[in-house]
Amino acid sequence: MAPDGFVYYSRMCFSCPAFGPTACMMTSSPWSARRAFLLAAGAGAATPVLAQVDVGAASSLRKLVSAPALEQAAARQYQQMLSEAQARRVLVSRSHPSLQRLHAIARRLMVYAAPWNERARQWRWEVSLIDSAQINAFCMPGGKIVFYTGILEQLRLSDDEAAMxxxxxxxxxxxxxxxxxxxxxxGTHLALRLGAQLLGLGDLGQAAASFGGQLLTLKYGRSDESEADLxxxxxxxxxxxxxxxxxxxxxxxxxATGRQSGGPAFLSTHPTGPARIRELxxxxxxxxxxxxxxxxxxxxxG
Structure with missing residues (x-):
């Protein structure tokens, strides 16, 4: 294993305008319940019309940061990860069973993304796998999904659990x-300059591009975690x-918290507990x- 955990890496890009090969397959699919959800959901709605879980409207604070700028920063960081893996000449074949398993799960979820965020129609979804003992996974802005083999293997995740x-x-x-x-x-760092930003928010939007390095360690609040769960x-x-x-x-x-010193990497940004399980x-x-x-x-x- 390489010193910082990269032993192999691969990805799949879902770049068709409506979520790639999955959407093309779904065009002639008999899955009427799925089509009904997509057709009935209001374009750009904060919460889909037919959503069964209640998470309320998305925070308006996000509008202070340019979505394209943040997605571009995330894409650059993601490409940097690719470069590091490729430099080690450890690219895994796309036929690797674990990666194929993740691709199959992704195809079944991505067709339901757009009702939750209209921008997702333009995202170039990608799924990557890193061979590392870390119990970790994340999705960067713009649809860049990364799993570590540790979360699949050490937790012995079923397909249903991996999908969750x-x-x-x-x-x-x-x-x-x-x-x-x-x-x-x-907003905190620029508190003294907010008056000037009220007219344009230019600096706040442009500054998003410099925050790419924080995306892998970003800790979400309790309400964010609850929304993501539901x-x-x-x-x-x-x-x-x-x-x-x-x-x-x-x-x-x-x-798993008690099995690893310091706890799994996933739980450093995704704390668990009885309240979380109770809400689910x-x-x-x-x-x-x-x-x-x-x-x-x-x-x-299959």
């Missing part, structure tokens, strides 16, 4: 939590993944019907 991780991370990007957090940080739960349920896996996932996360449990009935409908109408996979 992916849905949770996608939800952070869709709800633009990084954009909101950086706006708050910048939106991710619904994304996964609509994709045909068992909702109860969200509870078993976070129980495993809690157990309370919301399972809201999405159970979505899961059952998806399972009844889902086309065969």
């Amino acid at each position: 991780v992916m849905g949770h991370e996608m939800a952070h990007a869709l709800r633009e939590h990084a954009r909101e957090r950086l706006a708050k940080t910048q 939106v991710g739960l619904e994304l996964a349920a609509r994709g045909g993944f068992e909702p109860a896996a969200a509870v078993s996932l976070w129980r495993k996360m809690g157990q 449990t309370q919301n399972l009935p809201k999405v159970q019907g979505l899961y059952e409908a998806a399972r009844r109408g889902k086309a065969p996979t």
Whole structure:
């Protein structure tokens, strides 16, 4: 294993205008429940019309930071990760079972992204895998998803549990939590200059490009984590993944805290606890019907 954890890396890009090969497949799919959700959701709505979970409107603070600037900064940081992996000549084949597994999960979730954030229609979604003992995963602004093999292997995640991780991370990007957090940080640093910013917000928007390095260590607030849990739960349920896996996932996360000195990297930015599990449990009935409908109408996979 390389000193900082990169042993292999690969990715998949979903670059079709409406989420790549998945959307093309879905055009002729009989999955009527999925089409109904997408067609009925209002374009650009803060919360989709047919959302089953209640997370309220997205924070208006995010508007203080330019979304394109932040997404471009994230893309640069993501490419830097690629360069480091490629320099070590450790690119894994796209046929690697773990990566193929993540691709299959991603295809089933990404078709439900746009109702939560209209910008997601233009994102170039990518899924990467890094061979490292770290228990970690994240989704950067603009749809760059990264998993570490440690989270799959050490927690022995089922496909349903892995989908809950992916849905949770996608939800952070869709709800633009990084954009909101950086706006708050910048607002604090530039408090004495806010008067000048009220007319244009130019500096705040441009400053987003300099915050790319913070994206991997950004800590979200309790409300952000709750939103990501619930939106991710619904994304996964609509994709045909068992909702109860969200509870078993976070129980495993809690157990992993005692198995690693200092705790898993994932839990440094995604704290677990009884309150989190209790909220997820309370919301399972809201999405159970979505899961059952998806399972009844889902086309065969594999």
